[in-house]
Amino acid sequence: MTTQQLCLPTVYLNGNFLPIEEAKISPLDRGFIFGDGVYEVIPFYAGRGLRMREHLRRLQRSMNELAIENPYAIEHWESTITALIERNGGGNVGVYIQVTRGVAKRDFPPPKGLTQTVFMMVNPLATPKPEIYAKGISCISLDDNRWLKCHIKSVALLGAVLLKHESNQGGFDEAVLFRDGYLTESSASNIAAVKSGIILCPPMDNLILPGITYELMIELARKNSMPLEIRRVARKEVKKADELWIMSSTKEVAPIVLLDDKPIGTGQPGPVFKQMYQHFQDYKRSLSAVSAAAE
Ligand SMILES: Cc1ncc(COP(=O)(O)O)c(C=O)c1O
Structure with a gap:
């Protein structure tokens, strides 16, 4: 499988829109080492989010449960998601959002003050046949x-x-x-x-x-x-x-x-x-x- 087929070509990583091939994350990211992170999948029909606010509120609640600080205000999430969909041509898509606690020396207790890793990708929405x-x-x-x-x-x-x-x-x-x-x-x-x-x-x-x-x-x-x-x-x-x-x-x-x-x-x-x-x-x-x- 080529990386082109893994998701639509442009992804978002820590403030940047870039081709999936160029998106790099440290192997010491606590998401990779411990699964220390949360995610969301938001469906969009013709570029219109189905309950985007509710998804973003649930993302907030998941972060609260893990004591991961939300790096973005809700309006910033919304504008970044919209920009990412536009860069990938719009249409019926599912937006995947992942926020992890960030990169640290491998140790169980979560250190304070880490910079969260924020990753988003877009996939064609495969609603059931x-x-x-x-x-x-x-x-x-x-x-x-x-x-x-x-x-x-x-x-x-x-x-x-x-x-x-x-x-x-x-x-x-x-x-x-x-x-x-x-x-x-x-x-x-x-x-x-x-x-x-x-x-x-x-x-x-x-x-x-x-x-x-x-x-x-x-x-x-x-x-x-x-x-x-x-x-x-x-x-x-x-x-x-x-x-x-x-x-x-x-x-x-x-x-x-x-x-x-x-x-x-x-x-x-x-x-x-x-x-x-x-x-x-x-x-x-x-x-x-x-x-x-x-x-
Ligand atoms: C365990 C579990 N339950 C329920 C759902 C359905 O949630 P939603 O309707 O928000 O997609 C999901 C979606 O990923 C899930 O992983």
Whole structure:
């Protein structure tokens, strides 16, 4: 693979826009040595961010949790992200942002006063193919063996990487994770179930990432009077659910139709999913309408 294919050509590193081939980071960066850093992925449609502010607020919360000082004000993040997208030709893209504590002698305690490393790259937004919404995906149940601070969007992702790998090795698209008998999320997405027309959503505690898409889904459900409960969801409820959904910035909201090779509900995308899918598409269209009116 050439570096050209790794991401769109221009990246951002510590104040500079430069070709990916010229972006160099010290091997002593604590992000490389310890996974001591945080990240975000923000989807943009025709150059328009889907909830950029919410993503940047979550980035701030992740930095607060690790006591990494945010090097930029929110307006500076926004203008730099916009400039990076423009330099890469705009369009439908996902912007990846990573902030690490910086470079230091290898030692566990985080030293004070380091200069944070800020890296951003842009990738074409690979939203799922239409047949995924029409046919759904197949998942495996796995024990959630990640750490207990899953609400932090940390770059230390090995737990998630191994779970995703295990699901793919078994021929499944994704893993549905359970901790102590209760649904948490997927390796890189949130999960909700539907039973008797009610959307069942695991609470946003330390065991899951508070997904921006998840929050948007909950907001759209409330706005459209779709019944919803935020509470712990037991493994046996998931197995007997009528519908199961997976959500993230790159997947949007998609139906899971098979869990451990057994159908969820009818084994087809369900009616509540179809309603939510429509609300999500309408929301995306409203974004472009707002921006078209502003231009
Ligand atoms: C563990 C985990 N849960 C949920 C999500 C979904 O978050 P978002 O909707 O903000 O993309 C992600 C996204 O990367 C994730 O890594």
